[in-house]
Amino acid sequence: MKQSALVLLLMLLAGCTGLRIDDSHTARGQSSRVQYIVLHYTSSDLPRSLQLLTQTEVSSHYLLGARPATVYRLVDENRRAWHAGDSAWQGRTWLNASSLGIELVNQGYEEDADGTRRWYPYPEEQIEVLITLLKDLMARHDLPPGSIVGHSDIAPQRKVDPGPLFPWRRLAEAGLIPWPDSARVTHYQTLFEQGLPEVAWFQQQLAEEGYQVPLHGELDDATRKVLRAFQMKYRPTRYDGDPDAETAALLLALRPMVGAE
Structure with a gap:
């Protein structure tokens, strides 16, 4: 309902019921419903x-x-x-x-x-x-x-x-979404190519990013679909759902830097 229509409705209600609404005070504790x-x-x-x-x-x-x-x-x-x-x-x-x-x-x-x-x-x-x-x-x-x-x-x-x-x-x-720093991605990818984390690590990182993903440590179809969604966003040239070194590097590069990396 648009604001003008809401005001009109409140006026009509007040006329019908005698109810008077005072809008002179505004609460600090509020925010947009939009997240x-x-x-x-x-x-x-x-x-x-x-x-x-x-x-x-x-x-x-x-x-x-x-x-x-x-x-x-x-x-x-x-x-x-x-x-x-x-x-x-x-x-x-x-x-x-x-x-x-x-x-x-x-x-x-x-x-x-x-x-x-x-x-x-x-x-x-x-x-x-x-x-x-x-x-x-x-x-x-x-x-x-x-x-x-x-x-x-x-x-x-x-x-x-x-x-x-x-x-x-x-x-x-445009400053609207975070993006993994390319230098950090390259650094992490080099490390992950020497040894890839377990599937459970990928699941945990995806969950921290915001995705709803299984946390059972198995590379099932549901986990692959979440990996594909992530890859489609940050590595659209290849979104096969495989938990590879570059995907691991992208996930880690989205996390805040810790210590002297």
């Missing part, structure tokens, strides 16, 4: 995306066209949109209640007969508008860097969007 911003692709063109996001039970707060990169606000930020589904990040679950959803018009991928996926790129104009929108949302909701995640981060067992061609590094360069 995360979740990025998606629509897997369809603009007309179909608008139809799906306005005429069905699926919704998002914003939809970004591609050419031109028009920003559509479909759900008020104070209300819940149905974009995340069964999801988890940093111990929080069912993130519809604590996130803003942004859908980017993008066809996703086409799959060849042999199972090879051909992904659709994101136009530069669309990414520039997205970064502007994200900076505004982060500032207004007082969100720290790292609050922006992909659908594949919060639901790695069933989702792959926004896909390997989404330019996460551009968001890092």
